[in-house]
Amino acid sequence: MKLIKSLAVILCWALVSAHFSFASGRDIRITPVVRTVQSVAPAVVNIHTARIVEQEINPFGSMFDDTLFRHFFGSQDLTRRFEQRSLGSGVIIDANKQLVLTNAHVIEGASTIRVRLLDGRQFDGELVGSDPDFDLAILHLKDARDLPQATMGDSSDMMIGETVIAIGNPFGFGNTVTTGVVSAVERTIETKQGTFTDFIQTDAAINPGNSGGPLMNLAGELVGINTAIHAGAEGIGFAIPINKAKRVVEELVSFGRVQAAWLGLEGQDVDERIARYLGLEEARGMLVTQVHEASSQKAGIEPGDVITSVNGVAVEDRNHYQRILRNFTLGQELRLDIAGQAGKRRASVKLQAFTNEKALDMADRRWGMTVRVQGRNLVVSQVRPGSPAQQLGLRSGDLLLKVAGDALSTADDYARAFKRYRMANTVLLLVARDGRGYHVRLRV
Numbered sequence: 310m311k312l313i314k315s316l317a318v319i320l321c322w323a324l325v326s327a328h329f330s331f332a333s334g335r336d337i338r339i340t341p342v343v344r345t346v347q348s349v350a351p352a353v354v355n356i357h358t359a360r361i362v363e364q365e366i367n368p369f370g371s372m373f374d375d376t377l378f379r380h381f382f383g384s385q386d387l388t389r390r391f392e393q394r395s396l397g398s399g400v401i402i403d404a405n406k407q408l409v410l411t412n413a414h415v416i417e418g419a420s421t422i423r424v425r426l427l428d429g430r431q432f433d434g435e436l437v438g439s440d441p442d443f444d445l446a447i448l449h450l451k452d453a454r455d456l457p458q459a460t461m462g463d464s465s466d467m468m469i470g471e472t473v474i475a476i477g478n479p480f481g482f483g484n485t486v487t488t489g490v491v492s493a494v495e496r497t498i499e500t501k502q503g504t505f506t507d508f509i510q511t512d513a514a515i516n517p518g519n520s521g522g523p524l525m526n527l528a529g530e531l532v533g534i535n536t537a538i539h540a541g542a543e544g545i546g547f548a549i550p551i552n553k554a555k556r557v558v559e560e561l562v563s564f565g566r567v568q569a570a571w572l573g574l575e576g577q578d579v580d581e582r583i584a585r586y587l588g589l590e591e592a593r594g595m596l597v598t599q600v601h602e603a604s605s606q607k608a609g610i611e612p613g614d615v616i617t618s619v620n621g622v623a624v625e626d627r628n629h630y631q632r633i634l635r636n637f638t639l640g641q642e643l644r645l646d647i648a649g650q651a652g653k654r655r656a657s658v659k660l661q662a663f664t665n666e667k668a669l670d671m672a673d674r675r676w677g678m679t680v681r682v683q684g685r686n687l688v689v690s691q692v693r694p695g696s697p698a699q700q701l702g703l704r705s706g707d708l709l710l711k712v713a714g715d716a717l718s719t720a721d722d723y724a725r726a727f728k729r730y731r732m733a734n735t736v737l738l739l740v741a742r743d744g745r746g747y748h749v750r751l752r753v
Contacts, residue, residue, distance in 0.1 A: 438561030462530025479518025489513030573602025
């Protein structure tokens with residue numbers, strides 16, 4: 310009897326042990342990475358775009374600028390049209406509002422946007438807003454219901470060495486997943502498109518088709534938007550921190566664009582003489598020449614100070630200073646390292662709105678001309694006596710076609726161009742008078 314009981318106990322233990330081993334073997338495979346991918350995969354989308362590209366055939370080649378050729382000769386019979394298609398990824402961040410977050414370059418110039426979910430559903434994507442300076446765009450999924458969404462995380466406490474997961478949907482048939490660690494935070498990179506700051510750097514592979522997809526932590530939270538691969542090295546990827554993306558999303562949804570912001574500072578490059586005078590090791594930074602905003606004045610910034618860094622990013626010159634500021638949004642507080650006659654110090658200043666009205670007023674004072682729309686053209690309406698515009702020979706009625714390569718058709722275009730090139734000593738303009746076009750240099 311005891312033998313039978315012993316055998317029964319042994320048999321029961323064996324059955325329980327076998328079941329436990331099977332369950333443990335299965336459970337151990339469901340790692341935090343697997344759980345994260347399973348939870349967020351339905352919210353990762355494929356973005357398919359198409360755009361109609363018009364290529365004008367200029368029979369005069371480089372003899373005439375294309376803008377001038379179009380303006381004076383027309384191009385109805387000399388235009389070739391073809392369709393360009395591209396693929397990218399995105400992530401649903403708001404199921405109720407049907408919003409998808411992706412990179413601006415994924416949808417740049419698109420005439421049609423089609424979004425495909427992992428479950429096979431497809432929707433037309435409507436562009437809510439896009440900003441190339443932040444490389445972020447928001448899409449609205451038309452007539453979409455019962456959508457999944459990613460859980461928003463907090464990128465402010467990212468830890469060097471923590472595991473992250475990059476997910477994309479480059480072809481619309483399924484997700485691609487790569488893992489890695491956070492290599493660095495607040496990384497700054499220089500590209501042909503400009504200076505980008507505050508990147509999360511990771512060694513998780515990010516392929517071009519995965520651009521715009523989510524970067525996740527092991528808690529299953531969205532901490533970044535994958536955006537770029539370092540052109541000069543393998544295994545280095547970058548993501549826009551989600552805290553930064555949240556601010557941009559708020560402005561894109563509210564205004565359709567990110568409002569221009571500035572610190573109200575005008576400046577010039579630092580030369581060797583100024584560097585020696587202020588005891589700087591190198592001739593770098595931006596020498597402040599004017600202070601327009603009260604917030605900067607209250608922070609103690611005055612003409613003669615040199616801005617040496619912004620939020621830890623070393624300033625090379627005035628153009629670099631402006632490129633750095635384009636990474637931040639209205640109301641953000643920036644840390645400035647300053648060198649002046651009183652020595653080195655640090656100041657915190659909030660970014661203020663740089664409105665088009667303010668820019669047009671400054672353009673009148675700095676460049677010396679006002680503009681108006683006449684038909685489909687932007688024309689010079691007034692030239693202030695003694696101004697750089699008057700010294701150049703510009704006069705009322707001249708057509709203003711381009712500023713430093715930026716095509717103009719509205720006063721807002723002119724205001725945006727001024728914001729971008731306002732501190733330049735020389736600006737290349739394309740103007741037209743009496744049916745003839747000229748490239749001229751406006752010297753300030």
